[in-house]
Amino acid sequence: MARLNKEWIQSIADRAKKDVCQVESLLASRHIVPTPVLASPRRLMLVEIAFSGVKDGVSDDGPFEFRWEGLGNGLWAMLTDQNLRGKSSIMEMVRWLIRGKPSSNLQDDVRRWVHGARLRFLLDDVEHEVCAQTKGSVSGSLKRLSSSGSEHSTLATFSSESEFEEVMADFFMRALAMDAITNWRESSNDEKAGQTITHGWVAFSGAMFIGTNYDVLLGDMPVETGLSARLMQMYLGLPWVSTLAAAKSAQKSVLNAADQKSRQRAVSQKVKQVRVDNLSADLAAKRDDLSRIPSDKSVRDTLSALNIEYADTKRQELAMLKRLEREVAALLQVDAAYQEARRDLQTHLDSMAAGAVFRILDPTCCPRCDHSIGEAKKKQEKLTHCCSVCGESISTSEDADLMKIELEGRVKAMKAALDNATLNQQDAQVKLTILQKSIDKFQDQIEENTAKLGSFERRQELMMAIAVLDGRLQEAAFVPEPDNDINDDGDLMILNAIVTETNERVNIQREGLLKDVSARLVQYAQRFGMHNLSEASLKGNANLYLVKGGAPTSYSKVTEGEKLRLKVATILAMIEVAEQRGIGRHPGLLMIDSPASQEVSPEDVDQLITGLQLISQELPHFQVFVAGRTSTAITEHVPAENRRETSNSGFLW
Amino acid sequence: MNKRTPHRDALRILFILRAGGTQWDVPDEPEIVSIFKGEARLLAFDFWMRNPDYLAAELLDVFEQNGDNVYLQAAETIFENDEPDLRRVPMIRYLFGAYDKMDDSLSLLRSRDLIRITGLKSKTKVKETDFLLTAKGKEVCTSAVIQEPILKWYSDRAELVAKIAGERGGTALKQQQYVRTTYAETKYGGVIPPITSEVRQRLKQLKETA
Numbered sequence: 094m095a096r097l098n099k100e101w102i103q104s105i106a107d108r109a110k111k112d113v114c115q116v117e118s119l120l121a122s123r124h125i126v127p128t129p130v131l132a133s134p135r136r137l138m139l140v141e142i143a144f145s146g147v148k149d150g151v152s153d154d155g156p157f158e159f160r161w162e163g164l165g166n167g168l169w170a171m172l173t174d175q176n177l178r179g180k181s182s183i184m185e186m187v188r189w190l191i192r193g194k195p196s197s198n199l200q201d202d203v204r205r206w207v208h209g210a211r212l213r214f215l216l217d218d219v220e221h222e223v224c225a226q227t228k229g230s231v232s233g234s235l236k237r238l239s240s241s242g243s244e245h246s247t248l249a250t251f252s253s254e255s256e257f258e259e260v261m262a263d264f265f266m267r268a269l270a271m272d273a274i275t276n277w278r279e280s281s282n283d284e285k286a287g288q289t290i291t292h293g294w295v296a297f298s299g300a301m302f303i304g305t306n307y308d309v310l311l312g313d314m315p316v317e318t319g320l321s322a323r324l325m326q327m328y329l330g331l332p333w334v335s336t337l338a339a340a341k342s343a344q345k346s347v348l349n350a351a352d353q354k355s356r357q358r359a360v361s362q363k364v365k366q367v368r369v370d371n372l373s374a375d376l377a378a379k380r381d382d383l384s385r386i387p388s389d390k391s392v393r394d395t396l397s398a399l400n401i402e403y404a405d406t407k408r409q410e411l412a413m414l415k416r417l418e419r420e421v422a423a424l425l426q427v428d429a430a431y432q433e434a435r436r437d438l439q440t441h442l443d444s445m446a447a448g449a450v451f452r453i454l455d456p457t458c459c460p461r462c463d464h465s466i467g468e469a470k471k472k473q474e475k476l477t478h479c480c481s482v483c484g485e486s487i488s489t490s491e492d493a494d495l496m497k498i499e500l501e502g503r504v505k506a507m508k509a510a511l512d513n514a515t516l517n518q519q520d521a522q523v524k525l526t527i528l529q530k531s532i533d534k535f536q537d538q539i540e541e542n543t544a545k546l547g548s549f550e551r552r553q554e555l556m557m558a559i560a561v562l563d564g565r566l567q568e569a570a571f572v573p574e575p576d577n578d579i580n581d582d583g584d585l586m587i588l589n590a591i592v593t594e595t596n597e598r599v600n601i602q603r604e605g606l607l608k609d610v611s612a613r614l615v616q617y618a619q620r621f622g623m624h625n626l627s628e629a630s631l632k633g634n635a636n637l638y639l640v641k642g643g644a645p646t647s648y649s650k651v652t653e654g655e656k657l658r659l660k661v662a663t664i665l666a667m668i669e670v671a672e673q674r675g676i677g678r679h680p681g682l683l684m685i686d687s688p689a690s691q692e693v694s695p696e697d698v699d700q701l702i703t704g705l706q707l708i709s710q711e712l713p714h715f716q717v718f719v720a721g722r723t724s725t726a727i728t729e730h731v732p733a734e735n736r737r738e739t740s741n742s743g744f745l746w
Numbered sequence: 747m748n749k750r751t752p753h754r755d756a757l758r759i760l761f762i763l764r765a766g767g768t769q770w771d772v773p774d775e776p777e778i779v780s781i782f783k784g785e786a787r788l789l790a791f792d793f794w795m796r797n798p799d800y801l802a803a804e805l806l807d808v809f810e811q812n813g814d815n816v817y818l819q820a821a822e823t824i825f826e827n828d829e830p831d832l833r834r835v836p837m838i839r840y841l842f843g844a845y846d847k848m849d850d851s852l853s854l855l856r857s858r859d860l861i862r863i864t865g866l867k868s869k870t871k872v873k874e875t876d877f878l879l880t881a882k883g884k885e886v887c888t889s890a891v892i893q894e895p896i897l898k899w900y901s902d903r904a905e906l907v908a909k910i911a912g913e914r915g916g917t918a919l920k921q922q923q924y925v926r927t928t929y930a931e932t933k934y935g936g937v938i939p940p941i942t943s944e945v946r947q948r949l950k951q952l953k954e955t956a
Contacts, residue, residue, distance in 0.1 A: 454886065
């Protein structure tokens, strides 16, 4: 065995191109145990079934006790002439005690009525007893009895339903050298991964009970669990099966982890992309906002330039104002001078005219004393051109003309000066107006730009927001180096190698086995009355292909009665082939419930019973219990001591 | 230019005396044509002759009273011809209003026998000085305008002043002239300042509303 293990590990290491140490380490960490050889099959045989309690709510209420002793190999039957007379309950009680857990088929009232139950069975040749107090809570023990039956050792006790189940599962799994089946269940949710499910005794024990549901060929687990193939492999007792199951489960787990990781990566990538998109949009909007707000620097630069221009223009304005003042003063002066010149000229012209008038008016008297001026004085004046009154020289009109020319020249000059001063003043005024307009303009611009400076805070806020968004975007857009899970990759390679290597080993053994089982299956089915069945091919996946009446069909397509017979035939074939080869895991106990249900005809049952009777004689370690309606076929083939039956609508207990 | 202008001043007075006089019908004195009563009246006349802006103000007052466009027109002409500047001969304010010594002018007129000066006298004090215009004086007024047309302004202006003054005596005219704030507020001995700009403004307003 050690040699086989080593050889197996080496093959895996070669396939995976890894060290043996690595393979061993992985096997340990993944709890994959090599199973090159299986322990010899163990046989289970019921010796005694007993249960008691108190019925209520029925016509025969009151205390009851059922006890069926002296059971052994062969065919046993529980018969009633009507349904609902307790035969199924006997089967369910056995099932409860073997599994430690009642099946859902156990009636609630029966569960309540039963206060205590006991099952004695032989495991190979050693007698055991499981005894349970079931009134209310469950408690009890599992004991190994000595061959004399007097001494016994308690293997385990239990004080709750879950403990009971644990005790029985632990005991039988170990006793029958069965390994738990680790199975992979895919998740129905995309976001979640599948998970590993471990099936144990509850699943295995199903192969010993045939109820009224014939959906699956082997056991009683629903098709969806995908357990049929595994159960078959297990019951066939193929080596490496549990190793393969564990390796496949580990392989799926690793693949799933990788898948989960990539799924998470995709989801987080998606989330990240959305975030990057949102951030980018936010950033673009903020940048756009910012671009609409002129930069503070440009505003300040503009303002400073404007202030310089303003100050400059203001200085020019001041200078121009002073010049205008001067020009106005000059204009006023010149104007005054001009008016004076004109007035002087006017005065002079008037005076000249008045003088001319007076010149021809000779004085007649002295203006001082009013005395008449004598002729002598008048003559004297004509001669000397001296005034006849005061004796002063009389000015000529030539002086006045010269004066007139001079005054006219002055008026003209003053007019020119006035025009010039007016022009100067107007020029200064125009220039001043232009300067003042510039100042107003600069002032407006300064006010406008100063108002823009008010947006400084808003700009700062935006710049801060952009910096934050930028940082977030960089962070969000960061793509980490994909962490190559070298370890997982390495593990996966080894696991693939394990699966391939182990699968090959399983297949080699299985093919021959399945062929033998298929051939035996046809023989049994024919003995159960399916005479038109000519071929059967049991596949590794527990599918059963048939040729019936020359036409190919399969297990799922035949009638319920045929299904029942095929189920029993398959188990029997597996038991027989395993027996011959010294492998196989089926403990040799089979309990068949109520074959006389609506879909199964009495003829089918008769044929089945007839066949079973013969087979039980051929197979020394085979114990079959059949629960059904009383029929001649059964009573003919099952001896009276092997029967528990009622008549006249009586109850079995 | 501070020039002596005795002849011009004398002629101005002569035109005033002719325009503001009343007919003299004394058979004994056929050479006298008219009489101008009172020196104060003469000074009042002369003030309006020498300050065309003040005269314009009077013309506007009259126009406002009777609405006769002639007065408005006359005031307008005064400004159009820059008379407040060109024709202004400043006077000072004295005890009884605008004053100037007229001795020289009156002497010139008297020495040519264009006027004669008379009056009512008490024993110690001259009560009123009257001025008589001689036929020769009247003749000179007429011939001077023909000989020197530039002098026609004086003749016309004296007529306009006389029209404004009417029959009013010197005291009444002085009171009239005191109505002008600027005139009234002038210190004694100070030159009575022009009111050209305010009258021009008033004229402008009246023309706009007219």
